[in-house]
Amino acid sequence: MKRVVYPRAGGIETIQIVEEQDPVPKSGQVCVSIHRAGVNFADLMMRQGLYGSSPDFPFTPGYEAAGVVIGLGEGVDSVKKGDRVLAMTGFGGYSEMVCLDARRVVPIPDSVSFDQAAAIPVTYGTAFHMLVHLGMISEGETVLVHHAAGGVGTAVSQICEAFGASLVVGTASASKKDFVESLGMRFVDREKEDFVKVCNEMTGGRGVHHAIDPVGGSHLLRSYKSLRKGGKLYYFGASAAVKGQKRSRLSELRMWWGMPRFDPLGLMSSNKAVFGVHMGLLEDDSIFKGHLASLSGMLQEGKIDPVIDSVWRFEKVAEAQMHIHNRKNRGKVLLDFSPK
Numbered sequence: 001m002k003r004v005v006y007p008r009a010g011g012i013e014t015i016q017i018v019e020e021q022d023p024v025p026k027s028g029q030v031c032v033s034i035h036r037a038g039v040n041f042a043d044l045m046m047r048q049g050l051y052g053s054s055p056d057f058p059f060t061p062g063y064e065a066a067g068v069v070i071g072l073g074e075g076v077d078s079v080k081k082g083d084r085v086l087a088m089t090g091f092g093g094y095s096e097m098v099c100l101d102a103r104r105v106v107p108i109p110d111s112v113s114f115d116q117a118a119a120i121p122v123t124y125g126t127a128f129h130m131l132v133h134l135g136m137i138s139e140g141e142t143v144l145v146h147h148a149a150g151g152v153g154t155a156v157s158q159i160c161e162a163f164g165a166s167l168v169v170g171t172a173s174a175s176k177k178d179f180v181e182s183l184g185m186r187f188v189d190r191e192k193e194d195f196v197k198v199c200n201e202m203t204g205g206r207g208v209h210h211a212i213d214p215v216g217g218s219h220l221l222r223s224y225k226s227l228r229k230g231g232k233l234y235y236f237g238a239s240a241a242v243k244g245q246k247r248s249r250l251s252e253l254r255m256w257w258g259m260p261r262f263d264p265l266g267l268m269s270s271n272k273a274v275f276g277v278h279m280g281l282l283e284d285d286s287i288f289k290g291h292l293a294s295l296s297g298m299l300q301e302g303k304i305d306p307v308i309d310s311v312w313r314f315e316k317v318a319e320a321q322m323h324i325h326n327r328k329n330r331g332k333v334l335l336d337f338s339p340k
């Protein structure tokens, strides 16, 4: 079987595809033949050596994948050979086959495609965690989201619609205006418009209820300023530290330098909340499993439906990642590992 490997920190030229013996499931494990693996912005940051919680190099990235069970280790009876499943790989999903703990494998209904299954966990799981679990979003509330056309951004727009949000302000690159508007969001050109001003104008000067910021640096303070009293800010990424496909120490420094220090007295007197969110470091697995169960229900009721930007054969993994580096994706990018 083949798998993608990051041998060391670097640009896309460092990515390797290695061939090795098929893995054999150990006791308690399931072996899955992968058909689709999700590509996340975090995978690009890991490749650059910018992601604190990734394994030591060399390693195979890939948080999420969907495929078919082809082997069972001793004691596994939760799934059987031939079942279509979602594999919560943690790492290692960019692979033709993967063996993992049976508890990290969830059967998927026939009505759910491999594309949909591989596109949901990270993006929708994160959006659901912020808006529903932490934020308890309710009808009529207003939301600001950045990278609105991307994986998490499109998930946020659908979850907001499902929960009856009255306004979603979405920032993105200028070329994505029509796409963002087609999702029902108020588009803001991330380079030319001031999103703080737009949020204020659109809410009669009060600000939004929820601001979702994966950018960091001084951008985070502006997201905080877009909030109304009682509003909630979710901080969950560091895209400001990424400039192009190679690591940029200057961008990292700028981001850290610009990070706001929130004043607890200011938070208290405005009843605002600031949440830090890292889905890979949740203490309690059952929280995420609960989100997945809720999302599966929403998918089957037609309340969510992942927007797939593109599916790339895994040999083109570098091009797929460049597509995201170049800010071209509209929705989720997937890798195709299905057997030929």
Ligand SMILES: NC(=O)c1ccc[n+]([C@@H]2O[C@H](COP(=O)([O-])OP(=O)(O)OC[C@H]3O[C@@H](n4cnc5c(N)ncnc54)[C@H](OP(=O)(O)O)[C@@H]3O)[C@@H](O)[C@H]2O)c1
Binding pocket: 039, 040, 041, 042, 122, 123, 126, 146, 147, 148, 149, 150, 151, 152, 153, 171, 172, 173, 176, 190, 214, 215, 236, 237, 238, 239, 240, 241, 242, 243, 244, 277, 278, 279, 280, 324, 325, 326, 327, 328, 329, 331, 332
């Ligand atoms: N903490 C967590 O648990 C967690 C989980 C999931 C995702 N995240 C974070 O959420 C963000 C979105 O993730 P995603 O996987 O859904 O990615 P994505 O939004 O599908 O793709 C990346 C998009 O981000 C924008 N962008 C901003 N800065 C960029 C840069 N320096 N280089 C390239 N693109 C840049 C681009 O859109 P525009 O130019 O149109 O803005 C690009 O299309 C990322 O920062 C990611 O790390 C965090």
